[in-house]
Amino acid sequence: xTGLRRKDRVLPGLSITLGFGVLYLSLIVLIPLxxxxxxxxxxxxxxxxxxxxxxxxxxxxxLSLMTAFFAALVNLVFGLLLAWVLVRYRFPGKRIxxxxxxLPFALPTAVAGIALTTIYAPKGWVGSLLEPLGIKxxxxxxxxxxxxxxxGLPFVVRTVQPIIxxxxxxxxxxxxxxxSYRLRTFFRIILPDLIPPLLTGFALAFARGIGEYGxxxxxxxxxxxxxxxxxxxxxxxxxxxxxxxAAAVAVVLLLISFVLLLFINILQRWSNRRLxxxxxx
Amino acid sequence: xxGIVTNPRAGKKTAPTRPHLxxxxxxxxxxxxxxxxxxxxxxxxxxxxxxxxxxxKGWSAYLSALTDPDAMSALRLTLITAxxxxxxxxxxxxxxxxxxxxxxxxGKNLxxxxxxLPFAVSPVVSxxxxxxxxxxxxxxxxxxxxxxxxIIFATPGIVLATMFVTFPxxxxxxxxxMESQGVQDEEAAVSLGARGWRVFFKVTLPNIKWxxxxxxxxCNARAMGEFGAVSVVSGHIRGETNTLPxxxxxxxxxxxxxxxxxxxxxxxxxxxxxxxxxSILESRMSQEH
Numbered sequence: 001x002t003g004l005r006r007k008d009r010v011l012p013g014l015s016i017t018l019g020f021g022v023l024y025l026s027l028i029v030l031i032p033l034x035x036x037x038x039x040x041x042x043x044x045x046x047x048x049x050x051x052x053x054x055x056x057x058x059x060x061x062x063l064s065l066m067t068a069f070f071a072a073l074v075n076l077v078f079g080l081l082l083a084w085v086l087v088r089y090r091f092p093g094k095r096i097x098x099x100x101x102x103l104p105f106a107l108p109t110a111v112a113g114i115a116l117t118t119i120y121a122p123k124g125w126v127g128s129l130l131e132p133l134g135i136k137x138x139x140x141x142x143x144x145x146x147x148x149x150x151x152g153l154p155f156v157v158r159t160v161q162p163i164i165x166x167x168x169x170x171x172x173x174x175x176x177x178x179x180s181y182r183l184r185t186f187f188r189i190i191l192p193d194l195i196p197p198l199l200t201g202f203a204l205a206f207a208r209g210i211g212e213y214g215x216x217x218x219x220x221x222x223x224x225x226x227x228x229x230x231x232x233x234x235x236x237x238x239x240x241x242x243x244x245x246a247a248a249v250a251v252v253l254l255l256i257s258f259v260l261l262l263f264i265n266i267l268q269r270w271s272n273r274r275l276x277x278x279x280x281x
Numbered sequence: 282x283x284g285i286v287t288n289p290r291a292g293k294k295t296a297p298t299r300p301h302l303x304x305x306x307x308x309x310x311x312x313x314x315x316x317x318x319x320x321x322x323x324x325x326x327x328x329x330x331x332x333x334x335x336x337x338k339g340w341s342a343y344l345s346a347l348t349d350p351d352a353m354s355a356l357r358l359t360l361i362t363a364x365x366x367x368x369x370x371x372x373x374x375x376x377x378x379x380x381x382x383x384x385x386x387x388g389k390n391l392x393x394x395x396x397x398l399p400f401a402v403s404p405v406v407s408x409x410x411x412x413x414x415x416x417x418x419x420x421x422x423x424x425x426x427x428x429x430x431x432i433i434f435a436t437p438g439i440v441l442a443t444m445f446v447t448f449p450x451x452x453x454x455x456x457x458x459m460e461s462q463g464v465q466d467e468e469a470a471v472s473l474g475a476r477g478w479r480v481f482f483k484v485t486l487p488n489i490k491w492x493x494x495x496x497x498x499x500c501n502a503r504a505m506g507e508f509g510a511v512s513v514v515s516g517h518i519r520g521e522t523n524t525l526p527x528x529x530x531x532x533x534x535x536x537x538x539x540x541x542x543x544x545x546x547x548x549x550x551x552x553x554x555x556x557x558x559x560s561i562l563e564s565r566m567s568q569e570h
Contacts, residue, residue, distance in 0.1 A: 024369075089309055097317075105502075108508060115327035118538075210403070
């Protein structure tokens, strides 16, 4: 990472591509994000704190964090299961199943939102089966969690899948030869290698869930203090022309995302190092 | 970060099933069964529901929901938005990938990290930042107002918010691809006397074409489907600043469920086409490696 060296500049176009890239990045991403921080700085520190510590705001952060956490936890378990089944087993319809994993990336969130609400509403296909059992899904935190499970589904599967694919079977072979049972082999030999990608997938799904809006807003019912997620509260503040307060709520949300981003980067570095030591270079 | 984890090699190789290295038949069937039930509840049922609900009132109601003037204008705005956002983000993606993968310079890693930033931002916040910049109470609001320029609650705001949320797609697809291809091909072309654009079009582009298309398709799907960010800047003016996803929300909130689902079915079709194209491109890319 030294400066420009003569011999690196055989190829043309550095100044124009880098110049355009940095300009475009600044105009579309960096300057608008700076505007957010500046706007929230309009508030005095005590106003800032009052905005953030308002019970309704705190309730919305808690709800967003809790539902995103549980949804990511469900995806951790089922994501591992799906990745395992897709790599290790052969069965009819496998390719379609593999393709469907990416649907949450491709399907607009509003479509997912209204479809999930219709299914899990008290009169919906699944909701009507759960209603007699006393389980309400739509318009409760459980409904929000279901929407976030949908949104976060691909993350764990797609981070774990390539690792299972590249796994060498010699360790498994050795374990079997030494008389290990299958379940024990899985927990002692296979699972430890999967922990870094599982945590990465979990963190990605968690981060996505905290900020998610479109798929949640239909199923959540949007009751203040009960089912009002943090992104919705930002919109509510905006509609009441409380711009600086909206910015303050958003800055905290942004900080949570950045901490998670940092955590993911550290995880990935750790997992790369682990892989390198295992492979012995 | 909160975007796409691409895996062009997904489903490429199946481990040989040797009996001592796999689970018993019963365990296999149970695990496959649980996976299917989970996918059915979370992914398949919603798709079926979209189709069932959109045809609940029959074909003619379905068609009239799609040909409604407000739906048509929402479709037009969605297409215009994607037609501006996708090419601009593509040009950016190619330019920045060229700079980052063909040259060494200070701050390169920081630049790569900053490109991913929009994936870490909540869609609502992505819209909010433009309101704070260009809105009536925003930093540039008074100036824009004095010059009679409308950005928020108008098409430019919708396009900007869409550009923000789809910003990283092409770049993050191309950077690892071009990194792995190195600079030898381009340097050979230069030493044979080729220049600038010719090097790019004759040497680089053929090498990256599938990856580029892949990034553009994902970028387009998100651009046409974005809801949260666009919702904040749109102002929801019927027939003027509604995109297809916003039109769905309005119909749904007015209890016009079959019409909402009819429009939703159009976007679901887009999602399915995207997934099919994605899987074709993935097999192309894994063949070339």
